[in-house]
Amino acid sequence: MLDEFVAEQKIVCTILKNSVEKNKYSHAYLFETNGYKNTNQVALAFAKYLLCPHHYANSSKCVNCTQCNLIDQNIFSEIQIIEPDGMWIKKEQLDQLQKEFMKTAIQSQLRIYIIHNAEKMNEHAANSILKFLEEPAPNIIAILVTDNMYQLLDTIVSRCQIISFAKNDERNHTMVEKIMDFVYLPITVDKLQVEQYVDTVVHFANYLESKGKDTLLNTQLTWHSIINDRDKNLMAFEMLLLFYKDILNVKLNRKVEFYDEYQKQIQDIAGKNTLKQLTKKLMIINQLKERIKLNVNQNLLIDELIIEMGGV
Numbered sequence: 001m002l003d004e005f006v007a008e009q010k011i012v013c014t015i016l017k018n019s020v021e022k023n024k025y026s027h028a029y030l031f032e033t034n035g036y037k038n039t040n041q042v043a044l045a046f047a048k049y050l051l052c053p054h055h056y057a058n059s060s061k062c063v064n065c066t067q068c069n070l071i072d073q074n075i076f077s078e079i080q081i082i083e084p085d086g087m088w089i090k091k092e093q094l095d096q097l098q099k100e101f102m103k104t105a106i107q108s109q110l111r112i113y114i115i116h117n118a119e120k121m122n123e124h125a126a127n128s129i130l131k132f133l134e135e136p137a138p139n140i141i142a143i144l145v146t147d148n149m150y151q152l153l154d155t156i157v158s159r160c161q162i163i164s165f166a167k168n169d170e171r172n173h174t175m176v177e178k179i180m181d182f183v184y185l186p187i188t189v190d191k192l193q194v195e196q197y198v199d200t201v202v203h204f205a206n207y208l209e210s211k212g213k214d215t216l217l218n219t220q221l222t223w224h225s226i227i228n229d230r231d232k233n234l235m236a237f238e239m240l241l242l243f244y245k246d247i248l249n250v251k252l253n254r255k256v257e258f259y260d261e262y263q264k265q266i267q268d269i270a271g272k273n274t275l276k277q278l279t280k281k282l283m284i285i286n287q288l289k290e291r292i293k294l295n296v297n298q299n300l301l302i303d304e305l306i307i308e309m310g311g312v
């Protein structure tokens with residue numbers, strides 16, 4: 001129930017509860033996790049709060065409610081949860097959802113769909129959900145949960161009420177843990193390996209920044225020998241993106257968000273690049289990262305990255 005999360009997410013819980021109490025809830029929410037681990041559970045608790053006829057946020061008060069009981073047993077058809085099927089959320093999953101909701105739509109009753117890892121919607125899925133959001137049915141509520149809001153289409157973001165979760169207490173969070181919260185992680189990769197990949201990515205970026213296009217002569221050693229399949233490439237590109245975001249942070253006199261153990265390298269690269277160059281580089285990484293999903297040749301992709309980054 002929603003009250004369980006008040007201690008950790010006071011503001012979020014207050015906003016959500018108020019919106020229901022005042023009957024001013026949105027048709028689409030975007031939950032930005034900011035690394036908060038229980039965001040999916042909060043989404044479900046909020047769905048439950050919306051559907052419970054008494055709007056109880058505390059389970060000790062709601063003892064005899066059919067809705068809450070059914071939700072707890074996971075057999076309540078008014079809530080649909082969509083998760084990535086493998087690496088991506090596919091259009092077929094959303095088509096299925098829309099069919100499901102059309103089939104048994106009961107006008108008076110709310111229906112809620114929750115999309116976990118919404119940034120993992122492929123292009124077709126994103127367009128399909130956009131249509132859904134553009135013509136919202138009065139009784140349907142969408143909750144999109146994402147770690148990376150900037151990976152969603154602007155047109156989707158602009159149609160949602162953004163609920164930004166408070167960051168976890170990061171005092172005991174190591175650099176690698178912070179990075180792990182924000183990048184795609186292949187299931188086969190453990191924390192120790194992540195350290196190695198982070199190191200490889202930073203090393204590669206430094207090499208690229210100092211050698212430019214000559215990096216092409218050394219991709220086997222600096223990249224392919226360690227980052228050797230599609231999943232790892234996707235993870236590494238996301239790590240690289242965060243690294244350049246940190247460089248941009250420093251350029252803008254902001255604090256380093258992720259790579260605090262590499263302050264020196266970040267300062268150096270920030271000093272060597274103009275703001276315009278950094279934005280361009282971020283764009284290049286992001287665009288090439290999208291192409292990993294399309295199964296392009298991974299070797300060529302790195303070559304293209306080097307050529308494009310070297311030409312900025």
Ligand SMILES: [Zn+2]
Pocket residue numbers: 052053054055056062065066067068
């Ligand atoms: Zn209830």
